Amino acid sequence: MSNMIHVSGLSRDYKITKKREGVTGGFIDLVRPRKETLRAVDNVAFDIEAGELVGYIGANGAGKSTTIKMLTGILTPTSGEVTVGGMVPWLDRLQYTRHIGAVFGQRTQLWWDLAVVESFRLLQKIYEVDEDTYQQQMGVFNELLEINDFLHQPVRKLSLGQRMRCDLAAALLHKPKVLFLDEPTIGLDVVAKDNVRRFLRDIRQNQGVTIILTTHDLGDIEQLCKRIIIIDQGRVHFDGLLDNLRLQTGHRVRLTVELREGLSSKKLAQVTDGMPVKWESAEGLRHTVEFNRSEVPGADVIKQLVNACPVSDLHLAEPPIEEVVAQIYRDGGVAQ
Ligand SMILES: Nc1ncnc2c1ncn2[C@@H]1O[C@H](COP(=O)(O)OP(=O)(O)OP(=O)(O)O)[C@@H](O)[C@H]1O
Ligand SMILES: [Mg+2]
Missing domain, CATH: 3.40.50.300 (P-loop containing nucleotide triphosphate hydrolases)
Structure with missing residues (x-):
């Protein structure tokens, strides 16, 4: 070509x-x-x-x-x-x-x-x-x-x-x-x-x-x-x-956790204490946590949560492309 x-x-x-x-x-x-x-x-x-x-x-x-x-x-x-x-x-x-x-x-x-x-x-x-x-x-x-x-x-x-x-x-x-x-x-x-x-x-x-x-x-x-x-x-x-x-913006993923009963955000933060994760504000029984897969395996986060909380459902997703691009607009570029 x-x-x-x-x-x-x-x-x-x-x-x-x-x-x-x-x-x-x-x-x-x-x-x-x-x-x-x-x-x-x-x-x-x-x-x-x-x-x-x-x-x-x-x-x-x-x-x-x-x-x-x-x-x-x-x-x-x-x-x-x-x-x-x-x-x-x-x-x-x-x-x-x-x-x-x-x-x-x-x-x-x-x-x-x-x-x-x-x-x-x-x-x-x-x-x-x-x-x-x-x-x-x-x-x-x-x-x-x-x-x-x-x-x-x-x-x-x-x-x-x-x-x-x-x-x-x-x-x-x-x-x-x-x-x-x-x-x-x-x-x-x-x-x-x-x-x-x-x-x-x-x-x-x-x-x-x-x-x-x-x-x-x-x-x-x-x-x-x-x-x-x-x-x-x-x-x-x-x-x-x-x-x-x-890939270059990191293996950022977002885990959505549905609980069977209400838990305070503080309690959830305690469960993942020591892990490089970031909790977002909750919506009712639905909580969302973000982390980078290269820093902590998804399985570890999930295991920790399931063991300590009444989890009814889990959903792991990559951020939509809008967010990846918005991050670049905000931060002014990524390493190439
Ligand atoms: N004819 C013009 N005279 C003066 N400044 C201009 C002119 N055309 C564009 N600009 C300025 O140049 C910059 C780039 O404009 P441009 O239209 O290329 O942006 P864009 O990426 O197409 O934006 P958008 O997504 O809003 O269409 C802007 O700051 C705009 O204000
Ligand atoms: Mg234009």
Whole structure:
């Protein structure tokens, strides 16, 4: 496999106006605005191979959209290098757009007042897609996204889910090699999300599209991406396999214990005294304790509890991926 996307030393600054406080401050702002530089993307580097589907995640304001905008050629970086399929996105935009597709979930790329099919026909002309390819792609889109039902509706009359499906189809009409997705499932219901995910899996497999996906829905990530890149305040904090992320944050597990009769939290803490475990606040007869399996075997904790307390049920679970990622956002990275 070859490298499809190469990014190194990529940074982007924004000039922002800082407001001064109070009425006098407001007056001074008018005369002499206080400009500051915000580094939204800071020395980012990664390589993505052809056919990979990589999740690009991070908290609000981390710099995800700014990165995607540079990768799609909408924004020029302050410094750094990007090549996608050997091209520099912001240098030859017209040529470049024929090789990539992009979906920005927050706003449609389609013409608001045109019927969906008219938008597609326009895109066909713009991208010079021959009729055979057009029909073939529309066949795929209809099979996977069921868009035929609303092809003749104007875009402004579509529901969010219908509109998102059309945006995805539009981005792929010209069979691009690379697809950039910035929150393609935002605001969608469970079924619509599932449709979008299935679609992405399918086009990646059958059309070999390389995909970068930005999302706040970690369900998207778990179902689609083996590899994730986490950015925090513009910097890459983790780049690797999702499975490894779990390992590197420790073998943290959570044991839920149902008791037959009430026991004080204090009593429970006494039972596990000396063990590196952390009890959380109880809910009725249900108590939860967290520990790291590499520090204490689950069996030891369970044995201790069952011997000393009236346990009726036990459940051992790994923390949901949301928590693992939240921990990284909070702690700013993990050892790599
Ligand atoms: N046009 C702009 N002018 C000034 N600052 C901007 C501009 N666009 C983004 N920023 C700032 O750059 C930082 C990164 O923004 P960006 O939109 O890339 O974040 P994001 O990771 O996509 O966040 P979200 O998850 O909320 O979409 C933020 O602090 C944001 O306020
Ligand atoms: Mg964003």
